Amino acid sequence: MTTVARFISFCIPLAFAFNSLSAHAFKQVTHKRIVQDAVAYMQANPNTTEFAKLQRLANNAGLRVNELGNLLGQGAYDVDDFADTFICGAITGDCVQAPLWGMAESIVKYTSYWHFQNHTQGIDEHGNDFGGYNYSQLTVKGDVDNLASSWLYNDHLDDGRGGKTGWFGAEDSEYRTYQVTEGNYRQGSYSNYNMYQDFQNMPFQPLDNLGQYWYSEFWSQPTVQSLGFVLHTTDLLQPHHTWTTSALNHSGWEAWVADYYDSENLNDFAKVNQALSSFSPIAANSQDIRPLLTQGGSFSYAQGGIVLYSQSHNDRVAVANQVVPHAIAMVVHILNHAMNRFDTI
Template sequence: MTKQHLIAALLIASAATSQAHAFSQETHKRIVIDAVAYMQQNPNTTAYAELKQYAQQNNMSVDILADLLGQSAYDVDDFEDTFFCGAITGSCVQAPLWGAAKSIVKYTSYWHFQNHSQGADVHGNDFGGYNYQKLTVWGDVDKLAATWLKGDYLDDGQGGETGWFNADSSKYNSYGVTERNYRIGSHSQYSMYDDFEDMPFQPLDNLGQYWYQSYLQSGNPQVLGFVFHTTDLLQPHHTWTTSALNHSSWEGWVKDYYDQEQLNDMSLVRDAMDSFSALDPQQQDIRPLLTQGGAFSYAQGGIILNSEDHYDRVNTGRLVIPHAIAMVVHLLNHAMEQR
């Protein structure tokens, strides 16, 4: 198949879809704002007093802080930190030419998975991230991306991997910066990233841990907000691990029905709080909590990969969204305890 034919096929396959970065950016923001609202409604069982003090120390109200944290969770999908380079041309880009069809908006989204259908990965993580060779469920977008990007390599900066005849237009050292940042507690070598079709991306919980450590060092609320993009772990497509199988239509449905179907019902959030084991305030590794969220969505949400029935989606949404909100509350509680 030529690349021209592949573009056409991708446009057709993507025509009925929207963005494929799991929960929509708007939903990510709403989840965080609702987590702060839950804390405000339940000050005796959460670290709301500490959160209010943190807001005051940053010269803002709690509502403004909630908006800032939510916007930061939203912004992670816009990171310009991951470039793939053509196996022949050496041309490095952060999104496919067919990104206008919004199947894969930016390659940074490949760091936003935690594959619960497989065990430990080659890096030594308990659960790996996106890896086309390790998928147990997949669909058109996964297959087409692997075909389009066959042989393409992760940008490793000037003087690293190149296309033919040393062609290389490196834009960003994605291996030396992004992958290194998300390598926490694991190991890598560049040969793992020289062909897209078998790249073992670092899992999303490592992304969350990196930004959490950065928050602990800086105290910056924007950096703390980046951590909360890990609510993707409550999106079943990101724990079953596929860019297809109703991924985009589910994302759009959650955004459209978030309020109408009361997916953020605070009584459901209260119940979900008890399903997590709270983090030890003496420990700074938040990944055990994040993995709990991933295990829940993997166990409870598989039906939405194969069903677009409204009530199947309501039932799943009223499970995973309250748990996503609860997970953020637990993370905020822990973050405030570390101050």
């Protein structure tokens, strides 16, 4: 199979069970639109982007460019549906991937806890420059954070058969989350399982490490799916994910962005063009995209805090007109760099 053929193949090896549900991130449809708009921006600006390489890749696979954009966007969409994170009851040992009350509070799956980069704190106990979600380290939090911490108090991350159990050896392991998911997202940082034995103190790995893992997978064996997974990191332009809270108008803001994406022209290419200069492009000789991703997180943290406390339409428009074009611009930078993988094709 050629490199192009492998790249275009879009098999789904993971168990995605909740494709139609609201997830705890930018709405899935918003993730997809951001990627589609990034591809459209590249098409509209071929002289300042790597669009020619993107177009050649699509042509070689018998696809239109917008069809390739749809597939990449679907990868970004699907990350919220990963069935890769199970938390187990301290007493029962029963391991589940979502709380019973999750649908009402927009915590559909525990995999969402890997989708944060906490800019209210510095270096975490793993050694990351910015950590991920950790209830004990939250600077801002609200009802959903507190409810989760109470519901999951002393519950542990699934570490497979023969690992930590509930009382009297009760065990219902479903997935080696610590060994597989946390291991994948460790990305050069340090972990030990003691960190994941009590939910209220769990230092989840940050979102940039998730993005780096999938980018490394893409670079090793390029596929649309792995590159699409990388592009879910636009959550770093969602202020709740950098201020780090599951509450404080989190789901309401995300629903608003999805509802007003078109009517408020949040994907204005003129604003995307301006936003591109806010990022330092990834060096061509480097495969580490985390500095770029952290720039996106720093921007949303600096610009978007008001949407945690205000539901004013005008406040939301002001923030969205900053963070959405920057999310699209960040994807353009990633795609520009990713196309270097195909220089020899």
